[in-house]
Amino acid sequence: MVGMFDLTGKIALVTGGGSGLGLAMAKGLAAHGAHVVLVGRNLPRLDAAATSIKDAGGSAEPVVCDLLDVDSPTAMVRDLEERHGRIDILLNNAGIQHRAPFVAFEDADWYRVLDTNLTAPFRMARAVAPAMIARGSGKIINTLSVLSSLGRASVIPYGAAKGGLKTLTRGLAVELGAANVQVNGIAPGYILTEMNTALAANPEFDGWLRARTPAGRWGRPEELAGAAVFLASAGSDFVTGHVLTVDGGLTASV
Template sequence: MFDLSGQVALITGSSRGIGYAAARALGGQGAVVVINGRDPAALAQAATELRGEGITVHALPFDMSDIDQAVKAIDEVLKTVGRIDIFFANAGIQHRELLLSFPLREFERVIFANLTSQWALGRHIAQGMASHGYGRIVFTGSVTALLGRQGVTAYTAAKAALHGLVRQWAAELSESGITVNAIAPGYIKTELTKNLWDDAKFTAWLQDRVPQKRWGVPDDLASALVFMAARESGFVTGQILAVDGGMSSTM
C-alpha cells in the first residue's frame, strides 16, 4: 500500500524541517520529488542528500511570496516532469508579537505568505491536476488554528482561513479527482520554532501540556502526509488532521 511510484510530488519549503522530511518520505515511497526553497545553496545540499538515498529529485528555487516567480518556476519544471500529482504546500513564515503592538505591515506580510500565496499557487497547480483528472493537495495548517495562543495573531488568522479553504476546495475539486486536506502540526522542532525550543520554560510548559510529554519532530508528520498523498486515501477530502501528540484533544 501507499506506493507512489510514477507520481510527481512538489513540496514547498523543503530544504529542511517538515518539508525535507516530507520529501524524504514521499521519495522513499517511490515518488519523484520536486523540492523548493528560497536559498539555492541549501536546496542543492538537500537535493544531494536525497539523491544519496536513491530518490529522484528536482531542485526548484523560488519564493512562495513572489507568486509570479513561483508560477514561472513551476511551469518550467513541468516541461521536465510532465505533471504534478501531489502538492504539499508547506512553506510559511512567522512573526511573534502581542496583538496590541502587532504591526499592520507584519500582519499583511504573514497573511500573504501563509494564505494568499498558498491559494494562488495551489489553484495554479490544481488547474493542471484537473486536466489530468487526478491530484492530491495537502496544506500545512496549524494547531494554533484550533486553539488560540498569545503572540501569533497573523499566523493563527492565516492558518484558520487555510483550514476553511481546505473544506471549500474539497467541495469544488472533488469532481475533478482531486482531494484536498491539511495537516495541523502541534509544536514541532524546526527552524521556525527554534526560539521556543531553546526556551527551557516553554519546553517545560509544553511537556506538561502535551499528553506524549515531548516536542514533535518533522518525521512525525511524514507518515500522515504519505497517507494523504496516496491513492488509497481517495475518499478522504476536506479534512484537517492534527498531528500534535494529543494536545488539541485534551484539557
C-alpha cells in the same frame, strides 16, 4: 513500496522543502517512490536537501522560486509541467512565524505572515489545479497548525493565516472533489524545528508544553512523513477536506 501507499512515478512539489517539516515530508514521499521538487528561495539549502534525498536512494531536484511574487508560482508550475508532464502532488508547506504582542504588530509584518502562509498556498493551488482537473486526478496537501483552531497570544496573525488556510483547504476540497482531486491538511503540534528553537530553549515554555501534551514531549519533523505519504497516496482517495492532526494528543486534552 508496493500497494496503496506506493508513489512510484509521481511528481511531488514541496514548497519550503529545503529544511524542517518540508524536507522531512519530502523525504517520506521520496522514500515511497515519488520524485520530489523542493521549492524555496535558498539554493544552497535546497541543493543540500536534494542531495540528502538522493544519497538515501530517492529522487529530488531543487527549484528556486519566490512564492510571494504574483507571477512566479504560475511560471514555475508551467515549467515543471512541461519538463515532467504533470504535477501529481502539491504540498504547500512554506511558512513563517513572527511573534509580537497584538497591539504592537506592524502592518508590514501582518501582510508578510498572511502572504506567506495563506496567499502563497492559494496561488500554488490555483496554478496546479487546471491540469489536475483536466487529468481527473491530483493531491493537494496544506500544512496547517494546531493554531488553525486554537488561539495563543503573540502569534495572532499566524493563527489567522493558518485558520484561513484550513478553510481554504475545505473549500478547495468541495470545489475540486468532482474532478477527483483530493485536498487535505496536516496540522502539526509543537515540533522541534528551526522556527521553534527559541521556544524549545525556554525552560518555562518547554515545561508547559511537555505537561500539556499527553505524549509528554516535542514532536520530531520526521513524524509528519507518514501523514504526508498517506494524504499523497491512493490510500486517501476517498479522504478530502480533512485535517489530520499530528500533535501528540495536545488538542485532544483539557
